[in-house]
Amino acid sequence: MDLYKLTIEQAAAKLKAKEITSVELTKSILDRIEKVDGQVKAFLFIDREGALAQAKEADKRLATEKDGPILLGVPVAVKDNICTKGVPTTCASKILNGFVPPYDATVIKALKGEGAVIVGKTNLDEFAMGSSTENSEKQVTGNPWDLKRVPGGSSGGSAASVAADEAIGAIGSDTGGSIRQPAAFCGVVGLKPTYGLVSRYGLVAFASSLDQIGPLTKNVTDAAIMLQAITGHDTSDSTSLEYQPPNYLDSLKKGIKGLKFGIPKELFGEGCQDEIRDSIQNMIKLIESLGGEVAETSLSTFEYALPAYYIIAPAEASSNLSRFDGVRYGHRAKDAEGMIDSYKKTRAEGFGSEVKRRIMLGTYALTAGYYDAYYGQAQKVRTLIIKDFTDAFEKFDLLISPTTPTTAFEIGAKTDDPLQMYLSDVCTIPSNLAGIPAISIPVGLAGGLPVGLQIMGKHFDESTILSAARALEKEVDFKITPELAG
Amino acid sequence: MSISKEEVEHIALLARLELSETEKELFARQLDQILEHAGKIEELDTKGVEPTAHALPVVNVFREDKVGKELDLEAALANAPDREDDSFGVPKI
Numbered sequence: 001m002d003l004y005k006l007t008i009e010q011a012a013a014k015l016k017a018k019e020i021t022s023v024e025l026t027k028s029i030l031d032r033i034e035k036v037d038g039q040v041k042a043f044l045f046i047d048r049e050g051a052l053a054q055a056k057e058a059d060k061r062l063a064t065e066k067d068g069p070i071l072l073g074v075p076v077a078v079k080d081n082i083c084t085k086g087v088p089t090t091c092a093s094k095i096l097n098g099f100v101p102p103y104d105a106t107v108i109k110a111l112k113g114e115g116a117v118i119v120g121k122t123n124l125d126e127f128a129m130g131s132s133t134e135n136s137e138k139q140v141t142g143n144p145w146d147l148k149r150v151p152g153g154s155s156g157g158s159a160a161s162v163a164a165d166e167a168i169g170a171i172g173s174d175t176g177g178s179i180r181q182p183a184a185f186c187g188v189v190g191l192k193p194t195y196g197l198v199s200r201y202g203l204v205a206f207a208s209s210l211d212q213i214g215p216l217t218k219n220v221t222d223a224a225i226m227l228q229a230i231t232g233h234d235t236s237d238s239t240s241l242e243y244q245p246p247n248y249l250d251s252l253k254k255g256i257k258g259l260k261f262g263i264p265k266e267l268f269g270e271g272c273q274d275e276i277r278d279s280i281q282n283m284i285k286l287i288e289s290l291g292g293e294v295a296e297t298s299l300s301t302f303e304y305a306l307p308a309y310y311i312i313a314p315a316e317a318s319s320n321l322s323r324f325d326g327v328r329y330g331h332r333a334k335d336a337e338g339m340i341d342s343y344k345k346t347r348a349e350g351f352g353s354e355v356k357r358r359i360m361l362g363t364y365a366l367t368a369g370y371y372d373a374y375y376g377q378a379q380k381v382r383t384l385i386i387k388d389f390t391d392a393f394e395k396f397d398l399l400i401s402p403t404t405p406t407t408a409f410e411i412g413a414k415t416d417d418p419l420q421m422y423l424s425d426v427c428t429i430p431s432n433l434a435g436i437p438a439i440s441i442p443v444g445l446a447g448g449l450p451v452g453l454q455i456m457g458k459h460f461d462e463s464t465i466l467s468a469a470r471a472l473e474k475e476v477d478f479k480i481t482p483e484l485a486g
Numbered sequence: 487m488s489i490s491k492e493e494v495e496h497i498a499l500l501a502r503l504e505l506s507e508t509e510k511e512l513f514a515r516q517l518d519q520i521l522e523h524a525g526k527i528e529e530l531d532t533k534g535v536e537p538t539a540h541a542l543p544v545v546n547v548f549r550e551d552k553v554g555k556e557l558d559l560e561a562a563l564a565n566a567p568d569r570e571d572d573s574f575g576v577p578k579i
Binding site for chain 1: 489493498499501502505509516519520521523525527530542544549557561562566567574578
């Protein structure tokens with residue numbers, strides 16, 4: 001049997017039953033990476049030595065711990081904007097060339113504590129800014145379903161690694177859809193938790209009020225397992241909330257019966273592919289057949305979410321990225337004349353085009369004279385979007401929509417037109433602005449490419465999202481079967 | 487609305503970015519396009535609406551000002567492009 005094909009749940013069962021060892025499983029994954037990553041290019045760094053050492057440790061624990069953590073001995077991949085002690089962390093940017101973090105992000109500490117094996121760091125759009133992973137300064141990742149197409153982004157490497165069986169599960173980050181959109185494009189499950197549920201300490205900040213770390217997995221059960229492992233209050237992140245999470249695995253059993261689903265019609269707007277609309281219609285019928293109620297609703301402020309996001313996110317980014325100045329870490333330009341010149345040249349050489357564009361945009365939106373018209377107004381729009389959600393959640397338990405208006409597009413199709421690229425996040429952005437949790441699950445294929453269904457819930461109601469997602473997943477029975485040569 | 491080359495140069499200086507002539511032209515055009523799209527938010531009536539900086543109600547988080555176990559000097563300096571003794575080395579200010 002090909003061990004790399006296992007889900008977290010299956011792998012954990014085999015490890016605990018001593019049918020396999022973590023070293024065997026990890027070797028299987030590393031061999032799989034060696035075989036297919038030349039085509040997929042999901043990884044920026046493969047930590048063969050470190051992974052095997054961690055696997056050996058896990059096997060020791062498996063031999064002695066009777067009821068060890070579920071992730072004990074399971075190989076996972078990590079997006080390369082999350083700090084890993086002693087392992088390069090580049091954000092797919094030249095400006096972090098050579099940077100080796102002296103500490104682990106809180107989520108990495110949590111994963112290591114559980115005994116998960118970290119096999120490597122995955123590709124992303126530089127500093128997580130993008131929707132296709134083409135903005136990586138390192139390499140272009142292919143979608144395992146069609147290598148000529150993008151895997152989505154910005155967690156494209158994490159999504160592709162899971163779809164191509166190069167990791168049993170993965171961790172990504174989501175600022176405007178960066179977990180859910182690539183999950184949809186690659187036919188895997190991607191969950192963005194409630195803002196503040198998972199610590200952001202050690203996640204290289206893009207837009208601090210929107211960023212959230214979450215899992216990308218082969219199925220909903222695995223997402224619940226990974227979420228449980230990384231959730232928890234952290235004093236190192238002042239926006240991390242004191243909240244006692246429920247047992248997410250238990251909540252998977254609740255099903256759909258009696259749940260009320262709302263469909264915001266604004267998320268089915270023009271630009272939504274017919275096949276995607278059909279796929280979602282089928283899901284509506286399925287929900288009804290399982291005893292759920294579905295009704296259309298209108299959240300009129302949603303059409304302002306994308307423009308508000310493209311003020312707020314760049315504004316926060318322009319401030320966050322000022323730390324990359326070539327003083328304490330990363331690239332520094334040679335032959336600069338004085339300090340200011342050193343900053344300017346370092347940043348000009350170190351940042352790629354999309355990052356520069358967003359820094360410029362954000363700086364502009366924050367300058368005196370434009371602040372009120374752009375940033376101030378965008379923050380007020382954010383208040384109205386949150387109110388729209390709050391009102392909707394008085395009537396509905398969950399909201400559903402397509403995760404993306406189209407299936408995965410071809411590499412190069414949108415690189416010259418930033419606005420077109422931004423539009424692929426139109427369905428995912430509102431949840432980031434409101435800080436609510438949302439999942440994308442694969443619900444079918446259109447033209448041979450995966451289609452994602454997005455399910456959004458109330459703050460901290462990951463349980464209901466997961467239970468509905470699991471109920472649908474059981475019926476849909478989506479198979480991750482990209483045809484990869486090799 | 488249209489952003490001039492001078493404005494782009496001013497913003498680039500504030501952002502500490504050296505831009506080529508080609509980039510200046512490209513960004514002037516693209517920022518125009520993006521801001522025109524973003525300008526849609528002006529349509530919404532937001533009179534009396536409070537701005538949201540944070541989606542969830544988080545208030546100030548305080549803790550005791552105690553010295554914890556932090557990075558030691560060598561670890562903190564290990565990634566520095568240049569160092570002088572126990573400090574980061576930088577070009578002349």
